[in-house]
Amino acid sequence: MTRFFDILIAIIGLIILSPLLLVIILVILLDPPGGVFFRQTRVGRNNRDFRMWKFRTMRPGSDRKGSLTIGAADSRITRSGAFLRRYKLDELPQIFNVISGEMSLVGPRPEVRKYVDLYSERQKQVLSIRPGITDYASIQYMDENELLGNSTDPEKTYITEVMPAKLELNLIYLKNPGIRSYFTVIGKTVSRILLVAYGKPVRAR
Numbered sequence: 001m002t003r004f005f006d007i008l009i010a011i012i013g014l015i016i017l018s019p020l021l022l023v024i025i026l027v028i029l030l031d032p033p034g035g036v037f038f039r040q041t042r043v044g045r046n047n048r049d050f051r052m053w054k055f056r057t058m059r060p061g062s063d064r065k066g067s068l069t070i071g072a073a074d075s076r077i078t079r080s081g082a083f084l085r086r087y088k089l090d091e092l093p094q095i096f097n098v099i100s101g102e103m104s105l106v107g108p109r110p111e112v113r114k115y116v117d118l119y120s121e122r123q124k125q126v127l128s129i130r131p132g133i134t135d136y137a138s139i140q141y142m143d144e145n146e147l148l149g150n151s152t153d154p155e156k157t158y159i160t161e162v163m164p165a166k167l168e169l170n171l172i173y174l175k176n177p178g179i180r181s182y183f184t185v186i187g188k189t190v191s192r193i194l195l196v197a198y199g200k201p202v203r204a205r
Contacts (some may be wrong), residue, residue, distance in 0.1 A: 002182050006105050010098045017092065024055055024080075024089060031078040034060040037093055042110035045130045050102045052110060053093035057081025068154055069145050085145065087193060094133045106185045107132025107177075108170035115163060126170045129177060134189040136173055137166035142192055 028036050038056040040063065041049050058069075062076035069077065069085075077085065084090040097103040103110070110131035116124075141147070144162060151157040173181060 001179055002104060002106070002177070003101075005179070005182065006098050009105060010095045014095050014099075020089075021092060024084065024092070027080045028056055028078075031080050032059050038063075041113065042131070043113055043116040043127065044102055044110055045127065047116070047124070047127045049113065050097070050110075052103070053096050055084055055090040055093055057084050057090045068148060068158055074145070074149070087197060088142075091133055098133065102130070104130040104132045106134060106173075106182045108135055108173070109138055109166070111163075115159070118159060118163075119167070123164075123167045123171075125174060126167060129174065132185075134185060135170060136185060136188075137169040139185070139188050139192050140169060141166060142196065 025036050034056055036056060038054045038058070039051045040054070042052045044050045057078060058076045058081055059078060081090070094103055098105055107130050108126040116127075119126075141162065147162065148154040148157055173185070
């Protein structure tokens, strides 16, 4: 049933958001040279790699300097990229991943292989369903970049603290991945983004 809503909401969203998508494309083109889109290999359902779409928010070649970003302290992020990341607008092209069946609107955020290889057998359970554009972990850690930016060792903080906490939240969703949870996550995500937009970046609980 969630697949039906994935397709329905994705197609309707693509139509409604098309003017915004065009504006974002034009803004990105005004930033440093580089493509409009960024595609990165992530790990999806059944531990299979796929290519995830995003709007480009970093300077060309930035991915070779590491996969973690550390908020305002990260010089790789472009001017438009900082804005797009703040309001999660860089994730909008993943609508195409949803339509193609590689992702769902709601599900564990897909990780890069480097970090998936660190999962315990229990944590690997999150790979049994389609990854999503948003989930409980995305809501809870919407300020993740800033959190890592305040760490003296962002990589260690992510691996030992942030990633395990996010996976625990994913496992909670995995126990009840029905329609009610699906729309609850979507609703909480929209509310969280609106809080940020109105200058109230309070971490969701």
